Amino acid sequence: MRATLxxxxxxxxxxxxxxxxxTLAVDPAGAVVGSAYRELAQRYxxxxxxxxxxxxxWAAVEATLAEVRASLDGPVAAIxxxxxxxxxxxxxxxxxxxxxxxxxxxxxxxxxxxxxxxxEGHLPLVREATGLVLDPYFSATKMAWLLSEGGxxxxxxxxxGTVDSWILWKLTGGAVFATDPSNASRTxxxxxxxxxxxxxxCDLFRVPKFALAEVRRTSGRFGTTADGVPISAIAGDQQAAxxxxxxxxxxxxxxxxGTGSFVLMNAGERCPPPADGLxxxxxxxxxxxxxxxxLEGAIFxxxxxxxxxxxxxxxxxxxxxxxxxxxxxxxxxxVAFVPAFxxxxxxxxDPHARGTIVGLTRGSGRxxxxxxxxxxxxxxxxxxxxxxxxxxxHPLTELRxxxxxxxxxxxxxxxxxxxxxxxxxxxxxxxxxxxxAYLAGLAEGVWSSTEEVAGLWREEARFSPRAPQSVxxxxxxxxxxAVDRSRQWA
Numbered sequence: 282m283r284a285t286l287x288x289x290x291x292x293x294x295x296x297x298x299x300x301x302x303x304t305l306a307v308d309p310a311g312a313v314v315g316s317a318y319r320e321l322a323q324r325y326x327x328x329x330x331x332x333x334x335x336x337x338x339w340a341a342v343e344a345t346l347a348e349v350r351a352s353l354d355g356p357v358a359a360i361x362x363x364x365x366x367x368x369x370x371x372x373x374x375x376x377x378x379x380x381x382x383x384x385x386x387x388x389x390x391x392x393x394x395x396x397x398x399x400x401e402g403h404l405p406l407v408r409e410a411t412g413l414v415l416d417p418y419f420s421a422t423k424m425a426w427l428l429s430e431g432g433x434x435x436x437x438x439x440x441x442g443t444v445d446s447w448i449l450w451k452l453t454g455g456a457v458f459a460t461d462p463s464n465a466s467r468t469x470x471x472x473x474x475x476x477x478x479x480x481x482x483c484d485l486f487r488v489p490k491f492a493l494a495e496v497r498r499t500s501g502r503f504g505t506t507a508d509g510v511p512i513s514a515i516a517g518d519q520q521a522a523x524x525x526x527x528x529x530x531x532x533x534x535x536x537x538x539g540t541g542s543f544v545l546m547n548a549g550e551r552c553p554p555p556a557d558g559l560x561x562x563x564x565x566x567x568x569x570x571x572x573x574x575x576l577e578g579a580i581f582x583x584x585x586x587x588x589x590x591x592x593x594x595x596x597x598x599x600x601x602x603x604x605x606x607x608x609x610x611x612x613x614x615x616v617a618f619v620p621a622f623x624x625x626x627x628x629x630x631d632p633h634a635r636g637t638i639v640g641l642t643r644g645s646g647r648x649x650x651x652x653x654x655x656x657x658x659x660x661x662x663x664x665x666x667x668x669x670x671x672x673x674x675h676p677l678t679e680l681r682x683x684x685x686x687x688x689x690x691x692x693x694x695x696x697x698x699x700x701x702x703x704x705x706x707x708x709x710x711x712x713x714x715x716x717x718a719y720l721a722g723l724a725e726g727v728w729s730s731t732e733e734v735a736g737l738w739r740e741e742a743r744f745s746p747r748a749p750q751s752v753x754x755x756x757x758x759x760x761x762x763a764v765d766r767s768r769q770w771a
Contacts, residue, residue, distance in 0.1 A: 290358040291315070292722040293349065293510075294714035295342055297364040297444050298518060299385065299540045302341035304349045305711055307718035309727055311737035313711055317348035324382060329389035329623070332382035335370045338444060339451050360452070360506070361514035361721030363521040363713050364444040366467045369423040371431075372447065374438045377455055381431045383444070384423040387540075387581065387623045391422035392632040403485060410472045410479055412552070412561025414630050418579065421469035421486040428487065441492040443468070445515045449503055452512055457504040460494040462572055463520040466563040471496070473563050474552050476572065499565040500720040514720035518713045519543040520564045523575060525716030526681040526707065527738035529731050534669070534677055536662055536696075537713065538686035541626070542580040544665045546673070547573065556672035558628025559665070565720065567731075576672060578627035578665025582620035582636075583658045584686050589622070590654060596647050604689045607651040612756070615640040617763035618653035621770075628668040629768065637767035640759070655692050660760040663699040680704050683712040690742070698748040699757060708741040 291306040291314060300323070306315035319341035324332040350357065367386035372379045384390075395415040398404075404415050413419055424441050427433040440450070443464045449457055465471040465478070470488060472479040476496070483490045497503060499520075503512045516524065519537060523545045526535040531549035536542055545564070550571040553561055564575040587603050590596045597603055617640050619625075624632035638650070662680075670676050679702060686692055687706055697704040709715055719734045721727075728734050746753075 289355045290727065291353060291355060292358050292718040292727055293346070293360045294717040294721070295346065295360065295362050295448060296518065296711075296714040296717065297338060297342065297362070297448060298713070299365045299387070302338065302345055303711070303714060304342070304345035305714040305718065306349050306353065307715060307722070311709065311715065313709060313715070315349045315352050317345040319344055327390070331385040331387040333368065333385055335372065335379040335383050335447055338383070338447065342448055342451070357510050358727045359511045359513040359721040359725040361516070361717030362445050362448055362512065363516050363518050363717035364448065364464070366443065366464060366517040366519065367418055367420050368444050369420050369427065370442055370444060370447040371427050371433045372440050372450070374440045374455070374458065377450070380433045381427055384427065386418055388423065389417050389623055389632055391417040391426050392624070394422050394425070395632065398485070406481070407469060408555045410474070410482060411466065411469050412473050412555065413467070413469055414560070416630055417632055418581070418626065419467060419469045421482070421488060424488045425486050435489045435492065437491070439489070439492040440494070441488065442494045446494045449512060449515065452506050453504040454507060458494050459497050459503055459515070461499040461515040462496060462563040462566045463499055463517040464515065465496045467517060473561065473574070498568055500567050500724045502724060511725055513724035514717055516565060516717055516720055519545055519577065520562070520575065521716035521720070522683055522713040523547065523564055523716065524719060525712030525714070526683065527735040528681060529735050532673070532678070533681070535681040535683065535712070538583050538658060538682065538684035538692070540583070540585045542583040542658060542662060542684070544578040544580070544662060544669070546576045546669055548576050549574065553672070556668065558630070558668040559672060560627065567723070576669055578668065580661045580665065581623045581626045583661065584684070585622065586618070586620040586654045586657065587686070590651065596650060600685070603651055603655065604691055606648055607655040608691045610648045610652050613649050613653040613656055614645065615642070615759070616645050616649045616653045617760050618650065618657050619763050619767040620654070620657055621767045625764070625768065627665050629764070631768050633769050633771040634767045635770040637763055639763045639766060655689065656695060656756070657760070658686060658692055659695040659699045660757055662696060663757060666700055677702050682706055683710045690744070693742070693744045694747070697744040697746050698753050701746050701750070704744045705740050706742045708739040
């Protein structure tokens with residue numbers, strides 16, 4: 282934490298991610314002037330299952346919020362919430378007690394149910410209404426599992442919400458149960474064209490509509506804390522990062538290299554038709570304007586592969602070692618790694634794919650495997666961007682990047698080579714929290730317009746393509762052969 286801060290109004294952002302919770306303080310110039318972080322424990326009760334303790338999430342919110350606020354001299358203008366999407370929390374609206382561990386977006390326990398629904402012919406309805414696919418990644422089958430097998434009863438006191446709703450409920454002392462369209466559009470229960478919870482989809486997934494949160498605009502006052510601070514924005518983490526990267530015009534795109542990677546392209550105010558291999562989602566909804574849509578490619582494992590090298594294999598002692606180790610060799614020498622720990626997301630959508638390493642020889646070692654992990658991040662992103670280019674009919678002109686792995690110059694150079702387009706890294710890489718702060722500050726007059734917000738974006742580094750096209754395509758072709766071998770494994 283910094284020492285005592287200047288007496289200027291700041292906007293706070295609570296960023297409740299998959300591996301931890303961070304609270305940021307953002308000043309009117311868009312600078313991060315305070316930060317606190319708490320890690321979250323990951324629970325794996327069975328292979329393919331991933332859970333969090335909702336009370337631990339809330340404790341981390343309380344602790345980081347208190348730490349940042351204690352450092353402030355000036356007032357807090359507003360709080361914005363951004364969160365890991367699709368993760369489901371069930372709690373009792375009278376007692377406020379969780380009824381089960383949160384089921385995390387990475388969880389695959391409902392893969393067979395999704396396949397059954399697809400076999401029964403429900404995918405066209407789901408694609409048209411929600412812009413999503415039938416995959417255990419999304420919230421609806423997690424909610425259904427809680428009700429059918431998780432011991433949660435569908436009584437009138439039941440709240441079924443994403444992490445943003447849980448945090449808002451706790452911050453307001455149980456006064457407000459709400460969410461926003463960017464989160465609702467990730468549940469498989471929300472009609473993104475009509476902006477309502479779908480009765481037909483709730484019936485299909487056997488999720489009671491009365492247990493779902495009220496959907497309000499992304500930017501606007503949701504409620505206040507016990508001491509009167511406005512809570513004025515909610516946004517899913519990837520949509521918040523798109524906003525924080527100032528991708529405010531159609532065709533602009535960003536990639537967040539976090540636990541997974543998420544490529545989002547601003548698609549404007551007209552809902553695009555379903556695109557092969559991609560998701561259509563709501564980016565945000567601002568007062569007095571139509572909702573803004575986005576095309577999305579969801580990649581389930583990128584940063585988590587680095588964690589696996591550290592914790593699972595002991596190849597590195599810290600995540601910071603990955604860059605120098607991967608950079609110690611010119612390429613992966615034929616080694617290809619597909620990090621399908623939880624299946625494959627965009628553009629494959631194969632919940633039964635599994636992690637695969639191919640191309641090993643006696644000369645393969647730590648450096649080659651580390652290099653293959655870094656290259657896999659770039660190859661997965663290229664696969665998604667190729668699908669986006671096909672959907673919109675023209676090539677991407679620039680990719681703005683953020684997230685933990687965006688510090689790796691090696692990764693970003695490989696990415697620029699693979700995309701044949703510039704890759705830009707901003708000066709402030711906490712763009713998820715930044716986006717939530719901007720959305721909250723807009724609601725409370727800290728910033729007057731989206732144009733003012735866009736003017737705050739600053740570039741720190743830019744990477745342009747330089748590798749020969751033939752080399753780039755040959756390496757990508759090797760990667761695609763490895764993907765073929767990983768698919769339908771389980």
